[in-house]
Amino acid sequence: MDLDPRYRFENYIVGGANRLAVSAARAVGQSPGTSYNPLFIYSSSGLGKTHLMLAIGHLARQLNPAITVEYVTLEEFVEELNHAIGDSAMELFKQRFHMVDMLLLDDVQFLAGRKETQSEMLRLFNTLQRAGKQVVLTSDRPPAEIADLDERLITRLTGGLVVDVGTPDYETRVAILRSKCEERGVQFEPGVLDEVARINFTNVRELQGALNRLIACQTLEEAPVTARSVRELLGEKPDTPLLVPAAARGQEFASFLSDLSEVVAQHIDSWRVRVVEAMTYWHQLGYVTLVLDRALEATEEPDVDVLLSRYEASIRRLKELEQEAAKIDPHLAASELFHDPERVGEAELVLARLVGGAEPPPGPDPALSRAELEVGASNQLAVHAVDTIIDEPGKKYNPLYIYGPSGVGKTHLLHALGNELVGQSGGAFTVAVVNAEQFIDELIAALQDETIEKWRARYRMVDALILDDVDRCAGKERSQEELFHIFNSLFYNGRQIVFASTQAPKSIEGLEERLRSRFEGGLVVEIQPPDHALREKLYARYLSAAGERMDRPLVDFLASRSVASVAEMKAVVDRLLKAAVVVGVPLNASFARKELEGGATAPVTSRQTNGRDADVFFLDEEKILWDWPDVTGRAIEEFR
Amino acid sequence: MSLVNYATREITCKIVYYGPGRSGKTTNLHYIYEQVPGDRKGQMVSLATQTDRTLFFDFLPLDLGTISGFSTRFQLYTVPGQVYYQATRKLVLHGADGVVFVADSQARQLAENIESMQDLHANLAEYDIDVRTMPLVLQYNKQDLPRTLISTVPELEDALNFREVPSFAADALHGTGVFETLRGIAGLVLKRLSAGSAPASAAAAAGGR
Numbered sequence: 099m100d101l102d103p104r105y106r107f108e109n110y111i112v113g114g115a116n117r118l119a120v121s122a123a124r125a126v127g128q129s130p131g132t133s134y135n136p137l138f139i140y141s142s143s144g145l146g147k148t149h150l151m152l153a154i155g156h157l158a159r160q161l162n163p164a165i166t167v168e169y170v171t172l173e174e175f176v177e178e179l180n181h182a183i184g185d186s187a188m189e190l191f192k193q194r195f196h197m198v199d200m201l202l203l204d205d206v207q208f209l210a211g212r213k214e215t216q217s218e219m220l221r222l223f224n225t226l227q228r229a230g231k232q233v234v235l236t237s238d239r240p241p242a243e244i245a246d247l248d249e250r251l252i253t254r255l256t257g258g259l260v261v262d263v264g265t266p267d268y269e270t271r272v273a274i275l276r277s278k279c280e281e282r283g284v285q286f287e288p289g290v291l292d293e294v295a296r297i298n299f300t301n302v303r304e305l306q307g308a309l310n311r312l313i314a315c316q317t318l319e320e321a322p323v324t325a326r327s328v329r330e331l332l333g334e335k336p337d338t339p340l341l342v343p344a345a346a347r348g349q350e351f352a353s354f355l356s357d358l359s360e361v362v363a364q365h366i367d368s369w370r371v372r373v374v375e376a377m378t379y380w381h382q383l384g385y386v387t388l389v390l391d392r393a394l395e396a397t398e399e400p401d402v403d404v405l406l407s408r409y410e411a412s413i414r415r416l417k418e419l420e421q422e423a424a425k426i427d428p429h430l431a432a433s434e435l436f437h438d439p440e441r442v443g444e445a446e447l448v449l450a451r452l453v454g455g456a457e458p459p460p461g462p463d464p465a466l467s468r469a470e471l472e473v474g475a476s477n478q479l480a481v482h483a484v485d486t487i488i489d490e491p492g493k494k495y496n497p498l499y500i501y502g503p504s505g506v507g508k509t510h511l512l513h514a515l516g517n518e519l520v521g522q523s524g525g526a527f528t529v530a531v532v533n534a535e536q537f538i539d540e541l542i543a544a545l546q547d548e549t550i551e552k553w554r555a556r557y558r559m560v561d562a563l564i565l566d567d568v569d570r571c572a573g574k575e576r577s578q579e580e581l582f583h584i585f586n587s588l589f590y591n592g593r594q595i596v597f598a599s600t601q602a603p604k605s606i607e608g609l610e611e612r613l614r615s616r617f618e619g620g621l622v623v624e625i626q627p628p629d630h631a632l633r634e635k636l637y638a639r640y641l642s643a644a645g646e647r648m649d650r651p652l653v654d655f656l657a658s659r660s661v662a663s664v665a666e667m668k669a670v671v672d673r674l675l676k677a678a679v680v681v682g683v684p685l686n687a688s689f690a691r692k693e694l695e696g697g698a699t700a701p702v703t704s705r706q707t708n709g710r711d712a713d714v715f716f717l718d719e720e721k722i723l724w725d726w727p728d729v730t731g732r733a734i735e736e737f738r
Numbered sequence: 739m740s741l742v743n744y745a746t747r748e749i750t751c752k753i754v755y756y757g758p759g760r761s762g763k764t765t766n767l768h769y770i771y772e773q774v775p776g777d778r779k780g781q782m783v784s785l786a787t788q789t790d791r792t793l794f795f796d797f798l799p800l801d802l803g804t805i806s807g808f809s810t811r812f813q814l815y816t817v818p819g820q821v822y823y824q825a826t827r828k829l830v831l832h833g834a835d836g837v838v839f840v841a842d843s844q845a846r847q848l849a850e851n852i853e854s855m856q857d858l859h860a861n862l863a864e865y866d867i868d869v870r871t872m873p874l875v876l877q878y879n880k881q882d883l884p885r886t887l888i889s890t891v892p893e894l895e896d897a898l899n900f901r902e903v904p905s906f907a908a909d910a911l912h913g914t915g916v917f918e919t920l921r922g923i924a925g926l927v928l929k930r931l932s933a934g935s936a937p938a939s940a941a942a943a944a945g946g947r
Contacts, residue, residue, distance in 0.1 A: 113804060114803045114804060117804075267803070269803070269804060269805055269806065270804075273806075273807065350773050350913070350917050351773040351774050351775065351917070354917045354920060354921055355802055355803070355805075357921055358802065358805060358810075358921070358924055358928075359805040359806060361924065361925050361928050361929075362749065362805045362806050362808065362810065362928055363805075363806045364928075365928045365929060366742065366806055366808065368806075370744045371744070371747075371806065371808075373744075374744045374745060374747060375807070377745075378747070394744060394745075
């Protein structure tokens with residue numbers, strides 16, 4: 099059930115009879131599950147148990163919007179339980195109640211005699227308490243007085259703090275009446291409320307009823323109610339003496355007190371009281387109250403309504419801004435700026451800078467897809483890691499650090515990962531795929547035109563950050579600093595981070611230790627130059643992409659040549675295709691052999707071999723191996 | 739001592755019962771102490787000699803609970819009446835927000851009453867306090883004694899109340915007039931709130947020298 103927004107601490111009047119209960123309730127609201135658990139509040143009806151309980155819920159939510167608060171009366175609880183048992187939906191029932199952070203259970207005195215409910219309640223209590231969740235209960239009597247209550251349940255109920263709310267004293271009654279009048283916007287002649295408060299109502303509901311009656315009378319009669327007519331209107335004996343005779347022993351002090359409070363009320367500036375109340379409240383919540391401080395020092399009475407409503411409006415705005423900011427940058431949201439109502443403008447500006455221009459960072463290149471990625475022994479570990487990340491981003495390998503010589507397909511892998519993440523989320527995922535070079539350029543530009551906040555925000559709001567050539571940050575202190583903060587922000591929010599580099603973290607010189615250790619904290623994998631199997635696949639793909647039909651000997655020949663990178667393989671295919679067009683012959687193994695091994699511009703001239711000339715053949719070890727066409731030969735080659 | 743602290747929402751008020759020896763100052767405090775419900779009364783500190791004379795001073799802290807949202811505490815002190823405790827009297831007077839002068843109504847004590855009143859004025863003057871600004875009430879105690887032994891209220895008024903401050907006839911032993919007196923001084927002290935210039939702070943400042 100949703101919490102009734104009217105019941106808050108702000109409008110709960112504190113007096114001697116409920117001070118302990120209110121302090122305990124506040125403590126519970128401020129740090130649920132830690133101070134008094136369970137908190138058991140009891141009092142006779144109409145003294146504000148439910149109000150207090152709901153106020154706890156509101157306070158807890160106010161301080162931590164993520165908290166789940168469940169408020170039910172015992173009757174509803176029993177009903178739910180019966181339904182659940184009837185529909186055999188106990189699981190749902192358990193899910194609802196066993197998962198809450200704070201359970202507010204009203205009117206537990208009705209547990210009396212309900213064995214089944216009691217045992218379910220016991221289970222629920224055990225679960226919640228073990229998980230450190232807060233339980234608050236109210237009842238019209240202390241636990242021990244609830245009839246037929248299971249001993250174990252009594253121990254649970256009294257295990258935290260049991261507090262009672264007493265009948266409000268005179269001052270509290272006056273305060274309640276005043277606050278109600280304020281709420282309703284009604285004014286009475288001086289002395290009326292004090293007179294009402296003197297009548298000995300046993301609970302607040304009756305008091306409120308009496309006030310309602312007076313309000314009604316005043317509205318209907320169109321004549322102000324006077325202090326004299328109060329008792330008559332309320333059907334009380336009109337002639338009860340206002341002051342107890344001083345001779346009555348024990349009453350003397352009470353009558354002194356009641357007189358004194360009238361004097362105090364006359365002589366205390368009520369506006370100062372209101373300002374201080376507001377100050378105490380907001381100060382508790384961590385807001386700067388300098389504006390109010392200054393107002394308090396003034397000798398003239400300011401327009402308190404305007405002052406306070408302005409102050410509160412500023413705070414509301416600050417809260418909104420803070421929430422917005424928290425989405426982008428939790429560190430910034432914690433800033434003092436969002437707790438000073440005099441700096442709303444500044445906060446607005448900061449947030450505007452954060453949000454206003456935060457265009458998404460560069461995303462993955464759609465041309466580099468996962469489908470086009472070929473897997474071989476040289477890169478299978480990296481591809482496997484990437485596939486795992488695609489399934490569960492941010493969960494397993496975070497960060498993933500891929501390194502290997504240039505041109506082995508790291509960048510392709512990164513973009514493929516980015517595309518998959520974006521694709522499978524239906525575009526909801528913001529994935530930044532960016533080269534460190536560009537990252538640093540952007541940073542420098544942002545520093546230049548003072549849009550650093552915006553720049554940071556761009557990266558802090560991504561769901562995954564993929565940073566290529568991260569080794570380029572080496573030796574650049576500011577870049578590393580910013581990267582460090584972005585890393586932390588993303589990492590602690592469970593966002594996926596992937597790096598690629600030509601070097602392993604430990605061999606990058608000029609990399610700060612704090613970054614190095616973070617890079618190594620996830621998974622570090624190496625991609626090696628394409629192995630034979632991968633070369634075969636890639637050559638076949640490149641040739642078929644160029645419209646060549648499958649020519650096994652050609653592919654075998656090409657694949658048998660060692661290369662340093664995928665890029666080099668592409669270059670080879672391009673060169674052969676062009677040469678074949680120029681010469682006007684179909685591209686086949688022998689043409690390729692001639693072209694690659696005979697041509698002066700062949701990129702791998704040192705590896706020219708031919709099996710026909712034994713002298714040349716045996717010139718060096720490498721050549722021997724390259725030309726062994728059989729399976730064993732390949733195995734040995736790969737072993738190398 | 740600040741009387742009303744808006745920031746901490748406290749009202750603290752120091753009231754000194756002044757007067758000649760054996761006039762009934764401690765009796766006033768005892769009566770109040772008995773009337774206070776258990777949870778409201780602090781420990782009454784009484785340093786008395788074997789003959790029930792106040793040697794040093796009595797101190798009765800009164801927690802009056804929350805009044806108009808202010809947690810209110812009264813601290814009631816008595817001074818030793820005997821002439822030779824002059825230094826103690828002056829010390830107890832330090833920082834007082836209000837003074838109750840308890841006069842002994844017995845006719846033969848009249849001179850001592852006057853002497854004590856002069857002593858009060860002198861001590862206040864030493865703290866640089868104008869007695870006209872200090873909240874003060876008079877209590878004519880022991881009015882229950884036989885008419886032949888005591889001065890009447892008008893006579894006492896003539897002798898002691900030349901400033902026309904509120905005065906109360908009392909029988910502290912049985913409680914008559916005790917709370918009226920307390921109510922009277924509390925009213926005067928609190929009235930000073932709105933007047934602004936708190937004599938208490940002046941006394942405190944002066945005492946700090």
